[in-house]
Amino acid sequence: MTAEFFQRALIGGALIAVTAPLMGLFLVLRRLAMIGDTLSHVSIAGVALGFLINVYPVAVGLAFAIAASFAIEALRRTYRTFAELSIAIIMSGGIALASILFTVGRGYNMNVSSYLFGSIYTLDGTDLIVIAAVTAVVLAAALLLKKELFLLTFEEEAAAVSGLPVRYFNVLISVLAALVISVSIKIVGALLVSALLTIPAACSLALAKSFRQAIALVVIVGEVSVIAGLWIAGIWSQAPGGTIVLVMIAALLLSLAARKIRV
Amino acid sequence: MSGIPARADSCHREIVALEQVSYAFGSQQVIENLSFTARERDFVGLIGANGAGKTTLLRMIVGLLKPDRGQIRLFGTPAKSFKDWHLIGYVPQRKQFNPLFPATVREVVLSGLYGRGKLLKRLSKADALRAEDAMDTLHIGELADKRIGALSGGQQQRVFLARALINNPKLLILDEPMVGIDAETQQNFFHLLRHMHQRHNMTFLMVSHDMEMVRSYLGQEPKQVSGKLSFYVRHSHDLEDCVETDLLHTLRKEGT
Numbered sequence: 249m250t251a252e253f254f255q256r257a258l259i260g261g262a263l264i265a266v267t268a269p270l271m272g273l274f275l276v277l278r279r280l281a282m283i284g285d286t287l288s289h290v291s292i293a294g295v296a297l298g299f300l301i302n303v304y305p306v307a308v309g310l311a312f313a314i315a316a317s318f319a320i321e322a323l324r325r326t327y328r329t330f331a332e333l334s335i336a337i338i339m340s341g342g343i344a345l346a347s348i349l350f351t352v353g354r355g356y357n358m359n360v361s362s363y364l365f366g367s368i369y370t371l372d373g374t375d376l377i378v379i380a381a382v383t384a385v386v387l388a389a390a391l392l393l394k395k396e397l398f399l400l401t402f403e404e405e406a407a408a409v410s411g412l413p414v415r416y417f418n419v420l421i422s423v424l425a426a427l428v429i430s431v432s433i434k435i436v437g438a439l440l441v442s443a444l445l446t447i448p449a450a451c452s453l454a455l456a457k458s459f460r461q462a463i464a465l466v467v468i469v470g471e472v473s474v475i476a477g478l479w480i481a482g483i484w485s486q487a488p489g490g491t492i493v494l495v496m497i498a499a500l501l502l503s504l505a506a507r508k509i510r511v
Numbered sequence: 512m513s514g515i516p517a518r519a520d521s522c523h524r525e526i527v528a529l530e531q532v533s534y535a536f537g538s539q540q541v542i543e544n545l546s547f548t549a550r551e552r553d554f555v556g557l558i559g560a561n562g563a564g565k566t567t568l569l570r571m572i573v574g575l576l577k578p579d580r581g582q583i584r585l586f587g588t589p590a591k592s593f594k595d596w597h598l599i600g601y602v603p604q605r606k607q608f609n610p611l612f613p614a615t616v617r618e619v620v621l622s623g624l625y626g627r628g629k630l631l632k633r634l635s636k637a638d639a640l641r642a643e644d645a646m647d648t649l650h651i652g653e654l655a656d657k658r659i660g661a662l663s664g665g666q667q668q669r670v671f672l673a674r675a676l677i678n679n680p681k682l683l684i685l686d687e688p689m690v691g692i693d694a695e696t697q698q699n700f701f702h703l704l705r706h707m708h709q710r711h712n713m714t715f716l717m718v719s720h721d722m723e724m725v726r727s728y729l730g731q732e733p734k735q736v737s738g739k740l741s742f743y744v745r746h747s748h749d750l751e752d753c754v755e756t757d758l759l760h761t762l763r764k765e766g767t
Contacts, residue, residue, distance in 0.1 A: 392631055399622045409573045410626035411596035457658050462613035
């Protein structure tokens with residue numbers, strides 16, 4: 249439990265447990281819950297490319313995720329009333345590209361499953377710095393723009409009529425989501441990133457009466473689940489990503505039960 | 512080039528001006544060559560069949576749609592370069608928000624203040640007081656901490672009106688505010704609007720289905736008919752000037 253790799257895992261996990269659920273809440277409220285899956289799968293393609301060309305994989309993954317978020321926005325405007333279409337297309341594109349790149353890279357020393365299921369114990373110093381930087385950026389944006397993000401999420405048109413630059417805000421949200429997702433991959437893996445974004449939001453929506461409460465709850469649920477999950481995984485040497493997700497699902501069941509009692 | 516046209520009679524300032532405005536959805540021409548001017552303290556009731564372009568027109572005025580041709584001026588400034596959006600309160604049609612959205616009545620009312628002017632700024636004590644005033648004025652003060660989705664349709668409508676009023680706007684735009692509200696609440700709501708029109712320096716632009724209500728206040732004959740749109744206008748000239756300029760304070764004092 250005191251091993252250095254475990255401490256790094258705890259620090260990285262604790263940081264991600266703030267940002268991913270926070271961004272997830274905004275995405276869920278904007279009905280974009282599935283975007284997490286899409287961006288993470290595209291990001292995996294970037295990670296694979298990073299290995300192939302020998303560039304820091306998380307950075308290439310990040311670039312891919314940001315490009316994908318713009319592509320989703322563009323497609324969304326083309327198929328205005330079929331928002332989910334763009335998400336599905338970009339996701340399959342990402343998986344297709346990733347599978348080809350993985351095949352190309354067979355000879356290289358590339359650990360595919362560590363990116364699909366996460367490998368929080370292999371976080372190194374560079375990873376922690378990147379995660380800390382992303383956390384700082386996301387928190388700064390959320391704190392400085394919380395009023396505007398609230399209005400934009402609640403009612404985009406009202407934000408536009410108030411004279412807010414809605415288009416820039418949409419780009420900002422996409423880029424922040426891409427940032428968070430691509431650094432979360434190392435923690436829980438591409439297949440489970442979406443859980444980190446959506447389950448705390450689901451807990452929070454079950455209990456929160458106000459937006460303030462929703463934000464506080466989403467962070468608390470995320471933080472408690474990630475720390476508890478890592479702890480349990482450490483004790484019984486289970487897969488940390490999977491354990492975190494199961495703890496979050498337990499938290500969701502508790503939240504739903506708590507709501508039943510209260511109502 | 513912009514700026515408010517100087518007029519001796521300030522109560523006739525031009526608030527919204529449409530000049531030969533046209534708009535089409537694809538091949539379907541919705542609004543064609545429409546010109547209309549609403550002046551200060553006018554109450555404009557906009558009547559028309561479904562698909563006549565009422566909502567489209569309001570959405571063009573608040574900048575959510577761009578006219579294909581023609582020009583829109585707001586407070587004398589071309590809409591393209593208009594920046595003073597806090598002067599306009601807008602209550603859109605049938606709120607499509609998610610009823611499970613975690614937001615209290617107070618949070619929604621306060622969000623009326625979140626424009627360009629408040630970007631990166633904290634809310635002040637005065638802002639919080641304005642929200643309380645707006646809610647008290649519309650008799651939703653005791654609902655302040657309730658979740659917006661838990662309210663009835665009429666109460667929600669009051670919340671959105673409070674949000675539109677918190678900036679003390681000079682122009683209030685309402686799109687079918689009475690839809691989905693019971694008759695008694697409709698009466699109260701209309702009474703409130705009438706009161707605001709008569710006692711305050713405010714201009715109204717309202718889309719409505721309810722001919723009876725519109726005619727009873729705005730007169731039997733439309734001032735202007737363009738295509739399928741009819742404009743009923745009543746000007747409130749009995750300037751019992753409000754000593755206090757703050758709408759919410761005076762409204763509350765008079766006690767509706």
